[in-house]
Amino acid sequence: MASQVKPNFETTAWRFMRYSGILLIPLAWFHVYLQDVIVGVHAIDIDYVAVRLADAGWVTYNFLLLLFAFAHGMYGLRQVMFDLVHKPSTRRILSILMLIFWLVVSAIGATALAMGARPELVQ
Amino acid sequence: MLVYLKIYRYNPEAGRNVPSFDTYNIEAEPTDRVLDLLEEIKGHIDGTVSFRRSCAHGVCGSDAMRINGRNMLACKALVKDVGTEITIEPILGLPVLKDMIVDMEPFFNSYKSLMPFLINEDVPADGKERLQSPEQRERFDDTTKCILCAACTTSCPVFWSDDQYVGPATIVNAHRFIFDSRDQAANKRLEILADHGGAFRCRTAFNCTEACPREIHVTQAIAEVKNAITSGGVEH
Incomplete structure (x- = not known):
């Protein structure tokens, strides 16, 4: 007998958390390796950032890092919220607020990445 | 001494x-x-x-x-x-x-919410019994060992803080029927466990597995239930 369970929000959110966690491992560690080992923190300045953000590939890489890390963290924060808040209506309101917060901050981050760095404003 | x-x-x-x-x-x-x-x-x-x-x-x-x-x-x-x-x-x-x-009623209410009994509306082929291969029986053998002592559920940090979480023992006993080839209500049980108080509240602390006096692989059973939900159900 075949059972079909329709995916609900909890299932989708959990699956996204797991997949994003797996993707975060190479994304985050390569980021750390590149910036701290290959380039070195003392070599990173506004010109370096500007060059990187002029490249569509690095913008996409950074955007995925932001998207997955933040979503992964927000999922964990929502679980902590469920530990502390037990009233269903309050849980629902806070979940919606968290979703909005995630979307807004991700949008701001994506915009910043897309705009790139402008060294003339710093120097 | x-x-x-x-x-x-x-x-x-x-x-x-x-x-x-x-x-x-x-x-x-x-x-x-x-x-x-x-x-x-x-x-x-x-x-x-x-x-x-x-x-x-x-x-x-x-x-x-x-x-x-x-x-x-x-x-x-x-x-x-x-x-x-x-x-x-x-x-x-x-x-x-x-x-x-302790008052065990909340524990048993949670246990009952997952319908811990065989559900099969069909009449057996021979009119007497529903046969099962040793492999089909083995699939849920581990979770048949539960004695409902509540040691697992009350060792779970999620259960301590969230009384809406069904708890490990309930999921273990749901697992026992979800993966039983004779049962026809796996879909219903998985839908209940896919809700916000269900299997996805588990954070794999492994306290339940350590606490179980019957040495049931509780966290593994919960993971199998999660996989069954995300893959759209189980096939018997």
Whole structure:
């Protein structure tokens, strides 16, 4: 007998958390390796950032890092919220607020990445 | 050997409204069980000490309690394993009624919500019984061992903080029917467990697996239920 369970929000959110966690491992560690080992923190300045953000590939890489890390963290924060808040209506309101917060901050981050760095404003 | 016992006491009916500890020093053998020590105290030193026990052989699951901070069955915990300084407390996360006796109703209500019984509307092919291969039986063998002692559920940090979480024992008992080839309600059970108080609240702390006196792979069973939900169900 075949059972079909329709995916609900909890299932989708959990699956996204797991997949994003797996993707975060190479994304985050390569980021750390590149910036701290290959380039070195003392070599990173506004010109370096500007060059990187002029490249569509690095913008996409950074955007995925932001998207997955933040979503992964927000999922964990929502679980902590469920530990502390037990009233269903309050849980629902806070979940919606968290979703909005995630979307807004991700949008701001994506915009910043897309705009790139402008060294003339710093120097 | 002399054993020092520190026992949790709470009995609002007798005026002990504030939880406290009583201490007892008694002679014991290394092979004595903690339940033997409790029986000794209740029978010969202080008859007001209250705890549940029935079979006293690790089958009924009624004497689950916290022994030196870990959930165990008092009838399976030996003095030589837990040491000569023993602290005994009720299991966590359920309302304490008296000493080590907790209100198990929330636990059983959660258990019942997942329909822990075989559901099959069809008449068996031979009109008598539903046959199953050894492999099909093996699929859920581990979770048939549950004795509903609540040691797993009350060791779970998510259950301590969120009473809407069904808890490991409920998921284990749902697993027992979800993966039973004779059952036809896996879909319904998985839908309940996909909700916000279900399997996805598990954070894989593994406390449940450590606490289970039947050595059920509880966290693994929960993971299999999660996989069944995310893959859209199970096929028998």
